[in-house]
Amino acid sequence: MEHSEVSSYCRIVVDAMGGDYAPQNAVLGAIQAQNENPAIKLYLVGREKEILEVLKSNNIEFDKTCIINADEVISMSESPVKSIVAKKNSSIVIGSLCVKDGQADAFVSAGNTGAVMAASTMLIGKIPGVGRPTIGTFMPSKGEVVTIFDVGASVDSKAQHLLEYAIMGSIFVKEIYGIPDPSVGLLSVGEEDSKGNEVTLAAFKLLKKTKLNFVGNIEGRDIFGGKVNVVVCDGFVGNIVLKFAESFVGLLKSKFKVFADRSLINKLRVLMMKGTFKKVLKEFDYQTYGGVPLLGVKGISIIGHGSSSVLAIKNMVLQAKAMHDKKIINKIEESLKEYANISE
């Protein structure tokens, strides 16, 4: 692996062992991203032998010096912190250390989410001023771009953390989606300023003190309504909302099945609409969005769904590249400095 800085390149380490379909999907997705954008300098971290097998069976030429061997694999069910302490030779630990040591600009993994978060936070380290890093995700909406921060990086967030999520989420949306002044809403139980729980009421006051485009409280219905670009909430709430949203299509399909099973004419009705239904529901396919960024660490870290497809991995790598091009880490650092005086 090269140790010198090559500014024209974005050096991205992809966890070849991450995800339910690793190393196949991880390797193929990473290679596709590199083919699509030659400014990506790709490194694959994982069991060299297994990586080589995937490359060979798919007739892919790849510079062997860009394979970083890592003998250990952290499985999806392992305890995050314990596993990164115990498995120093895992792809997640070695990949994260590449970013920490400045040998790479980004780490991309569809492996154990908790372990990637822990490795990024503990090994790459937090940006000064960040209490808690956050993961955000894209949400389908009626109109504009909607993202939600945090969706599970941390629970029991304090008001100050919600402020950080808002700052970091705004930068991400501005830079990645090209929205000049992203609107920010605080997820609560009513639109009035006085509605909320202890933490959101305190966070409301902090957000009011910023120059962010803070519109105030929003409600559950406003997420899909596209009312704001950045929905801010505690990771406990965001994680429940995200998983709940992901299950909606499944519920709908099961209701259509029940309807179809009621009569032959119903079955025909459902059959006739199937194609259209599928096309529309494509917009709900979270896989195509790729992974979610972990913001607040001193390097780019993209975390993917365990079931990531080749396309999802490719999009994760391209997203890492975009974050690098936009210097998101530096911008977060600057913005946090600007707001350092705001506290409860």
Place this chain on the structure above:
Amino acid sequence: MEHSEVSSYCRIVVDAMGGDYAPQNAVLGAIQAQNENPAIKLYLVGREKEILEVLKSNNIEFDKTCIINADEVISMSESPVKSIVAKKNSSIVIGSLCVKDGQADAFVSAGNTGAVMAASTMLIGKIPGVGRPTIGTFMPSKGEVVTIFDVGASVDSKAQHLLEYAIMGSIFVKEIYGIPDPSVGLLSVGEEDSKGNEVTLAAFKLLKKTKLNFVGNIEGRDIFGGKVNVVVCDGFVGNIVLKFAESFVGLLKSKFKVFADRSLINKLRVLMMKGTFKKVLKEFDYQTYGGVPLLGVKGISIIGHGSSSVLAIKNMVLQAKAMHDKKIINKIEESLKEYANISE
């Protein structure tokens, strides 16, 4: 109004002024429920003149002595606690007092939710052992009956409150849906016992000590998945989840519209499936379920959506009757006594 106990009747006071379409929908829905179930002794509370007008213009015969005049109306936007203190002659206050004084068994209102909750809690009073009353709602699911407690009666719930929600929700589901031993799940960010925030982790331990059919933590995806009959969560989370769920259908419709607008053939595709789509989505029509019960107060209190239809009001009244028949208040009282020794 009769003051004597008539055991064969269930005396239900309906807030004629409650809801966006009051008194029309409230009066007609209440009358329909009484016609359907003659064991309901119906009282209408509100501005007598307006009630009489609705009755007259719809050619309805109704015993005038069962109209309880209330000159004041609490609007949908008024501050709950302030309004019930200030408007002693409002339909919500007078209706609640009828239950408190034992002149009625149930109060049903589609008026200002917060005001009805406050009036029920402060005027009717809490059942001994209840820290916080809870409102629950029915959720569509892939399979079994799913309800969620709390959906907004209170935020910043403590572990002890979540335990109460589980106890009261279980009784409600058992009695109203006839499920012998309802399964209970604690809404969290992972299935493992160790996942959660401070409050759910503490609540987990309390729930383990009960004889409830507690299955452990469930995730956002398990709500629609129909994994448990009673989903337990803080009202902040539940309210966001509920409003988010209510917005799914709107998002879907808007996505179909975008798809249809793309081409003529798409428009035809959507047109062809419209009927089927509507039929299936009927299952998502929250209105037909009627209102939500406020559990934990010493009387039956059913709260409806502001936009309640005549059908919704009718269902709310019938639900109040069913709760009375099943002696839910007594059963909650007994169950809370049984679990009185469980605490953090």
